[in-house]
Amino acid sequence: MDIKINTIRQLINLAEFDEAERFLTEALNQNPNSVELLNLKAELSLKLGSTLWEKGEIDRSLDYLINALEINPNNREIVLKCGEVLTTLEQIESAKNLYEAYLKKNPDDEEIAHALKGIEKISIPLKHKDIEVDVADKKIKxxxxxxxxxxxxxxxxxxxxxxxxxxxxxxxxxxxxxxxxxxxxxxxxxxxxxxxxxxxxxxxxxxxxxxxxxxxxxxxxxxxxxxxxxxxxxxxxxxxxxxxxxxxxxxxxxxxxxxxxxxxxxxxxxxxxxxxxxxxxxxxxxxxxxxxxxxxxxxxxxxxxxxxxxxxxxxxxxxxxxxxxxxxxxxxxxxxxxxxxxxxxxxxxxxxxxxxxxxxxxxxxxxxxxxxxxLGTVQDIKRAMLTAQTFEQKGFLCLNYARIKNILSFLMSQAITKPERV
Known part of the structure; x- marks a missing residue:
């Protein structure tokens, strides 16, 4: 058992998430109530959810993050990430409820308290007597x-x-x-x-x-x-x-x-x-x-x-x-x-x-x-060459034309035998 846990942890640390998930699934099938394995599953789900979120795969990301939260609702990293995702998706009340529930058990956690204050400012406009222009009811663009x-x-x-x-x-x-x-x-x-x-x-x-x-x-x-x-x-x-x-x-x-x-x-x-x-x-x-x-x-x-x-x-x-x-x-x-x-x-x-x-x-x-x-085909490279020539003639000096031409010439020599993209 210890060998399996160490192997899974090593795979997670190496970002070999698919292999880690496979090993973890097999281990949980044999020991479904193992606290150590469940904590590893929560850790892996957090990492997978975070990685997928950064790639923009929102639905899959949410599946993993929700799974992590269900396993370990008191893990601060999981709570922070789920709160960030909910805030981004404009689920402000859900994010507030999540942070508040965590802070009831962990009142000294400054980072999550900061996060809660941050999202409160989204829904509660700041007010001060010195404001001359009333913007509290305006919609932020x-x-x-x-x-x-x-x-x-x-x-x-x-x-x-x-x-x-x-x-x-x-x-x-x-x-x-x-x-x-x-x-x-x-x-x-x-x-x-x-x-x-x-x-x-x-x-x-x-x-x-x-x-x-x-x-x-x-x-x-x-x-x-x-x-x-x-x-x-x-x-x-x-x-x-x-x-x-x-x-x-x-x-x-x-x-x-x-x-x-x-x-x-x-x-x-x-x-x-x-x-x-x-x-x-x-x-x-x-x-x-x-x-x-x-x-x-x-x-x-x-x-x-x-x-x-x-x-x-x-x-x-x-x-x-x-x-x-x-x-x-x-x-x-x-x-x-x-x-x-x-x-x-x-x-x-x-x-x-x-x-x-x-x-x-x-x-x-x-x-x-x-x-x-x-720039994978001759057609792409020719279009880039023509655009660069046009910009140079118009005097857009912010572009490094010498470097651009050298790169495009090299790419053309490599792509010349490739078929045109339809």
Whole structure:
């Protein structure tokens, strides 16, 4: 018996879930009342459910997570995951009931208490006597996710930028701040804003990747559209309203992105800045997106995409957004807005420059996954070549044409003998 349990546990730790499930089923058939085996089944069901959830396989994910909860309703990891899933599926009352039941037996669990407070803020708008514009009865349209780690010097300007958005003044913008275990005092600044402004949600977590933080924010967001609001970037005052209206008017579009002004000076505003250039993005091309990310730093997308495609891969540190854009590209239309709607801070301290080697490894992972999917035939490659040539002639300087041409030439030499896709 001990040998079987050790074998199953090793398989779970190695992420060999199918084999672990097979061994576990056989063991439970022989010992259906074994507490150790049942706990292993709950652990395996949690891991399978979490993995399937990240892949967007919602129905199968729910089956496993419910099974885990039925076996071990007092396991905090199971409760947290089930609560996240229920919140994402907008089953807010069910999530609250789950957390409250757990906290009755475990009142000192701070993380689950935090999670409960987070979802309470979704259904109970914040109120304060200093609010001049009553937005409590308005429906949130957009949730701006602010992930912060040691970004205290940017936080005031970031929140000031967001509460001055025309969409916020209409009561249709929610600000979700995820404090990823920061060692600085962002919380104090957020608290000051929450005393004056509504619809600001704050959640502090342990240190994690930016994409794990985004996922947390998305899961508790109440808007139907999502945008990431980087602490060091700024927006034109009507940027989020313009973008959300375009999504309203174009239900076939899943994601939109715009052009940005570039500055090297911290904490400037869109209306008062020192420009060093612009990023004028090309129109959307799935083939070229496979070779280089050009969606820019401030896109907006439909929250519903996460139900279909899962969430950002939290193991990435700088290219996780590119990977997710390519994942949704399989069945999602994207649209470029040829307007300057944002201000981007160019700095050597941003994630993509901090660890070039790690970013290169992530990019290789993306290439290996999506080039066969989107550039697998001569027809795909020819279309990409023509699009790249057109963009180069139009002067879209944000693309690395030399690298794109080299990759496409290599792919053409490899694909030349393959049949055209019908």
């Amino acid at each position: 957009v949730s701006a996710i602010v992930s912060t780690y040691n970004s205290e010097r940017f936080m005031h300007g970031c929140l000031e930028d967001l509460v001055n958005q025309t969409l916020y003044q209409k009561g249709e913008l929610e600000i979700v701040v995820i404090d990823s275990g920061s060692q600085q005092n962002e919380k104090n600044i957020v608290d000051q804003f929450r005393k004056r402004f509504k619809n600001i949600v704050y959640l502090r977590t342990k240190r994690e990747t930016i994409y794990a933080s985004w996922n947390r924010g998305i899961k508790i967001a109440s808007g139907k559209y999502i945008t990431n609001a980087n602490t060091d970037d700024r927006h034109r005052s009507d940027a989020l309203e313009v973008m959300s209206e375009i999504l309203d008017q174009n239900p076939h579009i899943g994601l939109i992105y715009a052009d940005v002004i570039v500055t090297a000076t911290e904490n400037e505003t869109f209306s008062k800045h020192t420009p060093i250039g612009t990023f004028r993005q090309p129109d959307y091309s799935r083939e070229l997106l496979t070779l280089q990310c050009f969606i820019g730093p401030q896109p907006m997308w439909r929250k519903s995409l996460h139900k279909k495609y899962g969430f950002f891969d939290k193991s990435f540190t700088s290219s996780g957004d590119w990977e997710f854009w390519l994942r949704i590209a399989e069945g999602t239309n994207m649209l470029h807005i040829p307007e300057l709607l944002g201000l981007f801070l160019h700095s050597s301290k941003i994630a993509e420059y901090r660890n070039i080697e790690k970013r290169a490894k992530e990019d290789i992972t993306i290439f290996s996954k999506y080039i066969p999917r989107y």
